[in-house]
Amino acid sequence: MQSRFRDWGDVRVFLAVMREGSTLAASRVLGINQTTVARRIDALEHALGLTLFEKTTRGAKPTPSAIALL
Numbered sequence: 764m765q766s767r768f769r770d771w772g773d774v775r776v777f778l779a780v781m782r783e784g785s786t787l788a789a790s791r792v793l794g795i796n797q798t799t800v801a802r803r804i805d806a807l808e809h810a811l812g813l814t815l816f817e818k819t820t821r822g823a824k825p826t827p828s829a830i831a832l833l
Contacts, residue, residue: 773807776800777815781833785822 779789780800790797804823808815815832816823825833 769810770803770806773803773810776803777807777829777832780804780816780823781825781829788822 776789776793779793780786783789783792786800786804787797790800793800804815811832813828813832814826815829816825
């Protein structure tokens with residue numbers, strides 16, 4: 764099975780969102796723009812063919828797929 768996953772930086776972003784609970788908090792910790800964090804998560808989800816987070820007004824809730832990936 765071959766994946767289109769190529770960017771290990773996306774894993775760093777994924778871990779930050781998991782730890783911090785939102786793209787905004789992750790962007791602060793990583794020192795990058797929130798929009799960039801959201802785009803990197805979207806790219807990782809697309810590459811893996813998974814939905815990793817449910818986006819809510821309170822942040823990003825990990826899906827079972829995100830928990831398994833962690």
